[in-house]
Amino acid sequence: MRASDRAYAALLDQIQSGDLAPGTVLAEVEQAARLGVSRTPLREALGRLAADGLVVQQSPRVTVVSDIDVADIRALFEVRRALEETAARLAATRADADVFAALAVEFAGVGALDRDEGRDAYYALIARFDAQLDAAIDNDYLTSALRGIRTHLVRVRRLARDIPERLAASVAEHRLIASAIADRDADLAAHATHVHLHNALTTILASLDAPSALKGTA
Structure with a gap:
């Protein structure tokens, strides 16, 4: 290197x-x-x-x-919503159903989110989900845009990393998205992604109002 x-x-x-x-x-x-x-x-x-x-x-x-402020985060999620909802919809028509069915099972088995090891394992699972999503949509322009968003998202995720309740809800949301893709239900995959991003943004903005904001969701 x-x-x-x-x-x-x-x-x-x-x-x-x-x-x-x-x-x-x-x-x-x-x-x-x-x-x-x-x-x-x-x-x-x-x-x-x-x-x-x-x-x-x-x-x-x-x-x-660079700083992270509310305007930046809102702008990031505006683009993220457009890209990820499109990606979920495309994946539901193009993905290997077995791959996403297996991911749904893995999300169902996530636990110990109150410990660092459990949270790290969950974020590693999300990374594998993202990689499979990129492979499924098979669109270099879309995956390149998604990777750019994810570069910033890693920083923003830290804002709610210490909120186990939000992480538990995020697990269930990812499970639903993966299941919808496996079932070839494009509308549900896109809608579940929309709900997940809405909940993630709401939690992040609430975290910014807390004294520990910028410690480090979604």
Whole structure:
């Protein structure tokens, strides 16, 4: 792996996890030393993160992690709703039904959401669901747009990560979406996705009003 790719992957993970919080200054010399790369690959990594919208350059020498505010989150979900409802509808007509039936069974078996290991396992299951959805719709333009949204969504998910009740509801919602796709019910798949995103956004916005907001749903 190239040095710039390593630096990008490390910074992306730290931004998405919240280790590098919104507003954190990413000084070139300090970050290059911390990541064990020279300044040229670090600049390449920062350039990619800027293209992703995860960092902003406040001056020629000052780069900071971008903020997350209510307007950004609402805008993200407007696009997410259009993309994911379309993807669910297409998957219901194109997917391998057995794959999504098996995913529905896995969602039914999710537990221990009050522990870090359980939450991590659930998010890993969502990642596999997303990968199967991308494969099923077989549309490079749509999957590319979805991946861009997911890059930001990982950060936003942290806002409700510590709310077990919301996570439990999210499990049931994903199970219904997977089951609808397996049953070739495009209308139900799209509607269940709409309900899931509505509930996720409502919880995130409520989290922003809490004292612990920006700790880190959906």
